[in-house]
Amino acid sequence: MPWRPHSWTLLGLGHARSPVMDHKSMNWALVEGLKEGTNFTFKHMSAEEDRHWGFLKAPLIQKIVNTMWFATKHDNGVVFHTYFKPFPYPALALVLVVIECCIDEWVMGTRMDIPFTIQEYHGAYKSHLKCLRAFEDATKLYSILPGICMRLYETGHIHSGAGPLSAPTKATVSACVIATTIREHEDGSTTEDESN
DSSP: OTTHHHHHHHHTTTOOOOSSSOHHHHHHHHHHHHHSTTGGGEEEOOSSGGGOEEETOOHHHHHHHHHHHOSSTTSHHHHTHHHHSSOOHHHHHHHHHHHHHHHHTTTTSSOOOOOOOHHHHHHHHHHHHHHHHHHHHHTGGGTHHHHHHHHHHHHHHHHHTOOOOOOOOOOOOOHHHHHHHHHHHHTTOOSSOTTO
């Protein structure tokens, strides 16, 4: 996974420092904290859950979205914008599972390669998708999750370097053109040059 090194850095894994704990113990403690609930999804974590903020705004989430679907203006997120605007919940759940896999690589305190397979992470995927839907239901009045997903899409679109999406052009024919065409038809005229 091309984002692995970014994930370790953004999550603080492999770089943990403490005067009291050794490197391995620090990484293990960090993994435990990140894996608790949905801690890794927050932009800012605190020792107390009620002091966390920025749910689903962890920079790593946007970084993975950009890498996978918006790296260039020819990537799927741009080309198939009707499917990615707003960013789809199933794709967001997949991003969360990918992050979880990257965290799992450090579960012993040092990094070990863990393959990302459907057998290993299907249950986690379903759990994240269920969590997202429950969050949407709980915050439906405020449209928080759709707003977050729209921000993921818009930021990804900008990252891709693609130009802004223009509104589709509406083809219209004026009443004057319609009246003239009807008169031409009634007079037996065609749209082709009859002089040939």
